[in-house]
Amino acid sequence: MFNVNCINKIANVGLDLFTDNYQMVEQFNDADAVLVRSSSLHELELPKTLEAIARAGAGVNNIPLEKCAENGTVVFNTPGANANGVKEIVIASLIIASRDIFGGVNWVNSCKDDPEVAKLVEKNKAKFAGTEIKGKKLGVIGLGAIGILVANALNKLDMEVYGYDPFISVDAAWNLSKYIKQAKSLEEIYRECDFITVHVPLTDSTKGMFNKETFAMMKDGVKLLNFSRDTLVIDDDIVEALESGKVGRYVTDFPNPKVCGVNGVITVPHLGASTSESEDNCAVMAVRQIMDYLENGNIKNSVNYPNCDMGVCNHVGRIAINHRNIPNMLSQFTSTVARENINIPDMINKSKGKYAYTILDIESPATPELANKIKQIDGVLKVRIIK
Ligand SMILES: NC(=O)c1ccc[n+]([C@@H]2O[C@H](COP(=O)([O-])OP(=O)(O)OC[C@H]3O[C@@H](n4cnc5c(N)ncnc54)[C@H](O)[C@@H]3O)[C@@H](O)[C@H]2O)c1
Numbered sequence: 272m273f274n275v276n277c278i279n280k281i282a283n284v285g286l287d288l289f290t291d292n293y294q295m296v297e298q299f300n301d302a303d304a305v306l307v308r309s310s311s312l313h314e315l316e317l318p319k320t321l322e323a324i325a326r327a328g329a330g331v332n333n334i335p336l337e338k339c340a341e342n343g344t345v346v347f348n349t350p351g352a353n354a355n356g357v358k359e360i361v362i363a364s365l366i367i368a369s370r371d372i373f374g375g376v377n378w379v380n381s382c383k384d385d386p387e388v389a390k391l392v393e394k395n396k397a398k399f400a401g402t403e404i405k406g407k408k409l410g411v412i413g414l415g416a417i418g419i420l421v422a423n424a425l426n427k428l429d430m431e432v433y434g435y436d437p438f439i440s441v442d443a444a445w446n447l448s449k450y451i452k453q454a455k456s457l458e459e460i461y462r463e464c465d466f467i468t469v470h471v472p473l474t475d476s477t478k479g480m481f482n483k484e485t486f487a488m489m490k491d492g493v494k495l496l497n498f499s500r501d502t503l504v505i506d507d508d509i510v511e512a513l514e515s516g517k518v519g520r521y522v523t524d525f526p527n528p529k530v531c532g533v534n535g536v537i538t539v540p541h542l543g544a545s546t547s548e549s550e551d552n553c554a555v556m557a558v559r560q561i562m563d564y565l566e567n568g569n570i571k572n573s574v575n576y577p578n579c580d581m582g583v584c585n586h587v588g589r590i591a592i593n594h595r596n597i598p599n600m601l602s603q604f605t606s607t608v609a610r611e612n613i614n615i616p617d618m619i620n621k622s623k624g625k626y627a628y629t630i631l632d633i634e635s636p637a638t639p640e641l642a643n644k645i646k647q648i649d650g651v652l653k654v655r656i657i658k
């Protein structure tokens with residue numbers, strides 16, 4: 272029986288996939304696997320028994336990835352599962368950044384008791400007029416699951432789209448419309464674009480990427496959309512840029528006390544992925560990945576361990592080992608198994624950065640004694656008997 276703890280609400284269509292071999296538990300410390308959305312796990316102690324964390328979503332800055340890897344806990348996310356939800360809200364946001372729809376709606380509501388409201392509207396509507404997005408230049412920074420959908424969709428709405436992503440994957444590049452112009456540098460995006468939308472993860476290198484210096488390179492009145500993460504943008508600098516007119520509008524999915532209510536800021540309550548479709552997609556993907564890991568030892572879409580797939584075990588036993596990516600690990604595993612006179616008919620070993628993962632299929636039942644011997648090897652972080 273596997274114990275699963277949900278830290279945030281996870282869509283039922285995902286949870287319903289768990290078989291009778293799984294039970295939901297209230298306590299994080301009792302869980303073999305944890306499902307989470309945006310809650311921060313940074314302050315939590317990780318029980319040694321925690322096998323997996325699945326982030327039902329894309330961003331994993333709320334999870335201590337290295338601490339999890341050291342604990343032998345595999346962290347998954349669900350790439351692309353909520354990308355369409357974000358794409359659609361970005362399209363809406365471009366339009367609300369161009370036309371004062373919110374200002375107009377709020378003003379009409381304030382006139383609701385006036386019997387002459389229809390006449391008033393015709394007299395005052397010019398105050399809320401705007402511009403169209405057709406023909407304007409849009410810079411998309413980060414061409415992953417979301418950035419690609421955004422770039423292609425806005426190009427179809429007749430925007431001139433520039434894309435920037437020095438780490439673009441081959442798959443992503445195949446999916447990018449040939450009409451998207453490749454920006455060779457961020458400066459090119461800043462110099463050219465009327466609208467900029469950012470779709471990169473929050474990392475040490477992207478934190479604060481929008482600041483005084485970068486705003487200075489942008490066109491006057493540029494409109495910035497942030498559906499990625501709060502701290503990509505330096506709050507004091509965006510407020511100053513809005514006050515000076517350098518930035519015309521800032522639409523952000525991440526309200527905070529410094530930007531809420533500031534003139535020119537449109538704050539959305541982190542709604543990018545809050546559609547029933549995105550929530551369902553993320554939950555299903557997260558649950559499937561957890562089940563495959565717990566039941567078969569396979570890793571798909573991990574952000575701290577390598578992908579590793581041996582399918583379902585057709586041999587007598589299977590042992591899965593989370594370990595450091597250092598020399599001589601494999602030969603120590605195989606010789607430990609060989610000393611027990613056990614044959615290894617199949618195996619796989621993959622690495623990702625400092626960490627690696629090995630699955631050994633064996634021709635005898637995997638015993639706790641054998642698992643313990645492997646656990647003693649320096650550099651091993653966790654050993655699991657899968658079968
Ligand atoms: N608002 C929301 O509800 C919501 C929903 C989903 C994702 N997000 C955020 O959006 C981010 C992107 O999501 P995704 O699904 O597109 O992820 P993704 O991993 O598919 O794409 C991220 C892309 O950013 C690129 N990148 C990384 N560093 C870069 C840099 N310095 N300059 C340019 N490009 C860079 C990567 O190469 C990758 O192609 C997530 O990390 C998350 O923070 C927010």
Ligand SMILES: O=C(O)[C@H](O)COP(=O)(O)O
Nearest residue numbers: 308309328329330544545
């Ligand atoms: O990174 C993500 O997937 C989004 O920010 C969505 O977060 P949420 O699942 O808390 O809505």
